Amino acid sequence: MKAFALIPLISCSLLSACGGGGSDDNLAVETSVNAGADLSVIEKTEFTITAQGSPADGTFTWQQVSGPSLDGFPLDGAEQTLTAPDIKTDSNIVLRVSYQSSGSSAVSDDISISVSSNNQLPLAVITQTLPVTPPSVYKDTVTLSGLESSEPDENGQINSYLWQLLSGPDLNITTFNEATLSFSHPLLESSENLLWQLTVTDDEGGEASTQYTMTLNKTNELVDANAGEDQNIEEFEQVTLDATSSETVTDTYQCKWQQLTGSAEALTDSSQCITTFFASDVDTDTILSFEVTVTDSKGRTDTDALFIDVSPKSLGLINDSGVGECYNNTLRINCDNDDFPGQDAELGRDSFANRLDKVGQGNLAFDYTKLNEFADEVADDSTNFSCIRDNVTGLVWEVKSGISGSLPNTPLRDGQNHYTWNLSDADSGAATTGGANTTCPSDTDCGLQTYINEVNAVDFCGGTNWRVPTYTELLGLIDYGKQGQRVLIDTSIFPHIPLAGAISGVSLPYWTSQTAADGTSLSQAYIIDMSSGNDLAYPKDKTAYVRLVRSR
Template sequence: MRAISLIPLMSCLLLAACGGGGGADNSDIKTSVFAGNDLQVVEKSEFTISAKGSPADGTFTWQRVSGPIIDVFPLEGAEQTITAPDVKSDSELVLRVSYQTSDGSLVNDDLSVFIASNNQLPLAVVTQVAPANLPSVYKDTVTLSGLTSTDPDENGEISSYLWQLLSGPDLTIDSYTNPTLSFPHPLLENNTNLKWQLTVTDDEGGVSASQFDMTLNKTAQVIIADAGANQTVEEFDKVILDATASEAATQSYQCMWQQLTGNTETLIEPKSCTASFFASDIDLNATLSFEVQVMDLKGRTDTDTVFIDVTPKALGLINDTGVGECYNNTQRINCNNDEFPAQDADLGRDSFANRLGKVGKGNLAFDYTKLNEFADELLDDAQNFSCIRDNTTGLVWEVKSPYSGVLPNTSLRDGQNRYIWQGTVNSGDVNGSANTTCPSDTDCGLQTYIDEVNALDFCGGSNWRLPTYTELLGLIDYGKQGQNVLIDTAFFPNTPSTNSVGHLRYWTSQTAVDGASLSQAYTIDMMDGNDLAYPKDNAAYVRLVRNR
């Protein structure tokens, strides 16, 4: 109970009561009001408030100041009977009475009503709502519902649910805190009883629980093998064979994988439920099949089969870079690094070179076969050979003959020989002078050299030509950076040492677009792998190529 005056402090000594009548000298107080002693009531019960005012000719007005809302205010009159509101927790309702006399004096006093919550506990109810047809069988979704649980309070509601399995087998449960709970009917050897408990809490913190008993029937099959879904992969991909979705009534089981059909693959951990393999190198679509046998602790078994469709990887007829290592800013690192992704060694043929079904030999994904002068295949370790077949691109490459003297006193295909790019330019044909950078008595132009080699029916062919930019670049092995040349000298011997200007430029067939003159053609430097638009009237090395 509190007394409040709306007039100045000095006037309060004359006009206002001090909190419920106080004990002060009232001889000079003209107007006072007392709201009564503070009350303690229970929600939804009736209680009476009664105010006293002096002098007796005034009017009383009651208002709600704070606390739970009661729609009846404001009220007129000294005494009022009110029904305590429904509250969710113990609350304080502050009421204020205003007393105004006929001469206009106005005083107030406050009254606190402490309302105790009288919560009724909720009622927990469990019902089984699925499957529609009982009893449930293996793989049926069993659903229990607590939605018919109630709160008897007029404006109460259930605020939370908690499910507990008191007894029964291990189950796959979607959630233990939803109004409903679902799980698949498991494999069972025997009819099995389950005891559930549902605990509900209402919005006032009231808690109650209810138990529910049910029976799951045994299943006809007590072990089921599941080899997983069929897959479509590309050659060289890692394939996971996953039988972990298999089930056994004994809970624990073992797996054993075997291949049934298709090109033989090397299984990794075939006695594990998640075996794997790398799909082999193929040329045409292929289908593989694998069977898993699942055995439970009592020796009972079941099998299932999965089919793996394998397609060739779209690699194209082009060589990779020859880079087989990955690096950060300063040093070598493991490949497949998220911080330094998509490096050459992570991608393309070189990244799975150890699984390529190569015809011949070569670094990483390079695949070369040695040929004699008649284009017959030789053993990989043959020391004498005339040409190289690139098994990736299908091209046949000229192998230069050993050093035979000092220019121009060299043999026709000596690796030291250099030639002028012979083509039609605005100023006419460009031809190299005879017996200068090559041993020809005619000229040292490219076309003359090509004609002379074709006249020999060299390596069983007369269609030798100058390689394109892309074809010649395909011989570069960038993994040899730091070595004298970036080409595999085991297959391309007799490559000249770096010339006096520090380059090993080889002609391509492609003219550089440098305006109207067309006076330059591209070269590839076998020393550093760089290209250069080189004047056609300069001499450069040449390595001929032909299609098979």
């Protein structure tokens, strides 16, 4: 392609010697430039471009218009030798030459250069990096690496790796698309040859592959029993014994569990590779050991053992609620219902009550022992007992004598006697003392302190430290699983409960030793209603029932 410009030229006529008779003619000289024919070149190769201009006294200047960058521009001179850039894909470069001759305007022309990518393929290389000292043996980690593969293009890189096992045994491999590949040397009845292929791909899509041969040696012992990891658990927890990580060269195998040491545990099925049991009630840390025998389909065997450390559960010294059932909004449901999780029956001591090693008797996790008048234990089914030992809290509770007569003509510990709140060792101020022979048979008064003194004076049930229970202690007798019944306490353990409603205002109020400090006065103490389980701040000058308690 040429570009042109006109140069004005003034001439004199020879006929008139530039003087008279002649005329001046304005002539134009054409200025042009040609960048040359378009070119096709390969990346990183040299090529030459040559421009031609007219008239011949002009200067040439080259500039790059578009395409991958070339070094050195702008350049001066008609002929230029250039090196095609290193490119990833086929590209086009446009160069422009400008020509300026004396007295004329500059003219220009473009040349197009098609540059073809000439990708050099990568080099795939496999090396074995583990084990450090070959050959590998059973359970060794074997690692193959493609990191020594290379990319000859200076500005190139390897983008991906693909491993393929062309022949050999099945292997447990998590990924085939990383620079390295690892697997565990399997259990083998005979040595096996493996043929691997690694394909690497560079950033221009170029691929190269290589293959690698290796041998995995056979294993002398063809059954490998695995009883699993040692465990640390708490009593009552469900324990799972799992031998499914055992290995054999046959497709199938059988398991047989046996307990070696520790208290006998009931396995769900000792002939299954996965079996369970609930850890027994323990008082101190206890070690259990189990052994599994694995037998393959050809009768070959191996054994392995594990230890289970069972520790006592931190249950505390308070009773649970006595609730052993779960509910939705209206009905009883299974306690493992995900729509109504974390219910009381699923938590705490009551949730594993059927596995508790109880000393005495009681609903769910409640554990009571009957004592006679000398505080000696009597049979659980005895009907002749004077007090109760709570084996959870360690407290000893008063059992009321049978209800007989009419107030105040009743025995000292009759269940229907009731008292005003006054305790000599309380720091909560004075309280009204109930009148003598009114709601109790005392000739002194019907206040709590007088009743405590009279019971201690007879050395009742082998103790002289009887007292009114705290709020928490008394609440611990409530069995909320008995909701809807007349009284929320085990009447086989605590008989002779008075009829509800004998005291005006509250069904079955029982005193606690704790004043209800409401910020304005100390005239009330907490009672717990044994018919509902509710608490109430109750005036101290009113009467309520009492069940004394003492420490052992």
